[in-house]
Amino acid sequence: MKAGESSGLQVRNLSVTFGRGRKAFQVIEDLSFDIAAGETLGLVGESGSGKSMTAAALMGLLPWGGRVSSGSVRLGETEMTRLSNAALRAVRGREIGMIFQNPLSSLNPSLTIVQQIAEPYCLYCGASISAARTHALKLLKEVGVPDAEKRLDDYPHQFSGGMRQRVMIAMALACNPRLLIADEPTTALDVINQAQILRLIQRLQKEQGMAVIFITHDLSLVAEYAHKVMVLYAGKTVEQGSAEDFFQAPRHPYSQALLNAIPRLMSVGKRLTDIDGLPPRPQEFPRGCRFAERCPAMTPECLTAYPERTGTDAHHFFCIHPVGGAA
């Protein structure tokens, strides 16, 4: 095993299934990716493409009825899919931190900030109450909450949106996790807060050497903050590669379509291209390429079987009619 791989996240052939028997359906199929320590993976896709479900599977927090039906998730030396519930909780408390989309509803309205930051720190890192308080203060300062001493005993509703997301980050970092999952962390924030929060995550990532999964549907943010990109469509990977390769030469028609849908300053006056139709529902996933129905390059072969992986580990895609011709 290469150095660096051992401290990051390694996901192999991860599938998530809901239901049993004939009613069973897969919402995530055969995902594989690596994130080294200090690296950021941008996980991109439309709503319902399986981004958040992937995060839930990594955390062992699938909604009731869902299960990891195959594949492996390795965090450092630990195989997550084989852990007991209690061991999994300890991993969630210390090894993985997570921030969510809506920072107000994601905080308990009737607990003070310090109570919420310190909770897993006391439980899993064995800190006393006073040590936890000092630690919480340090964290609040680190994420840039002004007047941190005074704000420790405030309640979430007394914070502004951007400050709440900083508190969420402080909570996620309470036990120095190896992996940070940021599930659309800036969707509810204004543009200025968005940039500040993402730069804060970037800075903390460098300082602590965390691996980061950045879940978003905003490709322009991925271009700015991620090292690697993985595009999901209907529960499957359509393209994966380094941010450089991906943005310079996207190969999958869906990636291309997503990039075309980003408004650009230089193209004022031109029409934005959108993608017609809706992604299929998990119960109705087709046998062939799942994007085929909406794809401009679709041919009858696309419908017969899911395309083979094409390309290298560093940049690959699943399409028989890639943008820019066959490799």
Place this chain on the structure above:
Amino acid sequence: MMRRMIFNRLRTSILSLILLVTIVFFLIHATPGGPAYSILGMHATPDAVAALNKEMGLDHPLWQQYAIWWEHLFEGNLGYSFTQHASVASLMGSYLANSIILYVLATLVAIFFSIIIGMFQGYWAERTPGVLIGAGQIIVYSIPTFFIGVMLILFFAIYVSWFPPGGIGGDQSTGALNIGSYFHHMVLPAITIALPLTAGLSRYFGHQARSEYRLDYVRTAWARGIPPLRIAVNHVLRNAIRPLVTVIGMMIPGIFVGGILTESVFNYPGLGWLLWRSALEQDYPTLSAIVLLIGVLTILGNLAADLTNSILDVRVRYE
């Protein structure tokens, strides 16, 4: 801000109290035949009725009687029971104490079990155990109180003889009261009141817990590895319990209604039993005093619920 809110709530409560006293007053006066006929019987001579009306002050104009009724209330004079030959206030004293102890006991038991059942129901919502709990609540809630009481007597008092079938224990004539026996007599009536109360309250609380469990902050807590029991107590319960306080306050009239039936089944000398008997005997002064008292307690219960709620809710407290 807090003081202003308390002031507003108090003002509403006082207004409701005035309204309540007025309504009770006019209800008594709307009774067909009037109090004199109730006391003397339907075949009393007009002279006797007139004499009794004069004695009771019923010959004054209505507005004057209304004023006198208020005056008496302020003096703590609830009237005189002609059927029991005692002042209503002295009559109600011991009955009230018996009832309050019974109802508080039953309510505490109901709250305790409702919270536990509701938390499980919220956690298991839409899964088999949650559905079963829900069905159980509807079944228990639908059984009439008197039926529960009779069944409890049949089984626990007659079949296995663990508890007395009724009464209150101790020697009522000498007033000597054995505390152990007193509470021993209270077990079955308390269960009878608590059962439907628990069914209703736990269902309400179960819904509350279930919607709380779905909120984002609970997801955050799961994502941070907080153990299930701690999530239940420290996160969900803390937020779900707040509206419960209001509901308990609003349930007070329901508790009294259940109490009337329960006390009559168990021959338990409480307010409900007194109400039932004064209704049978057409003892209007006692009846109106009890109705008034239940009304007052309801208003106070709601007031207390609102105030506690505002203390529990940090957002109300700080704004």
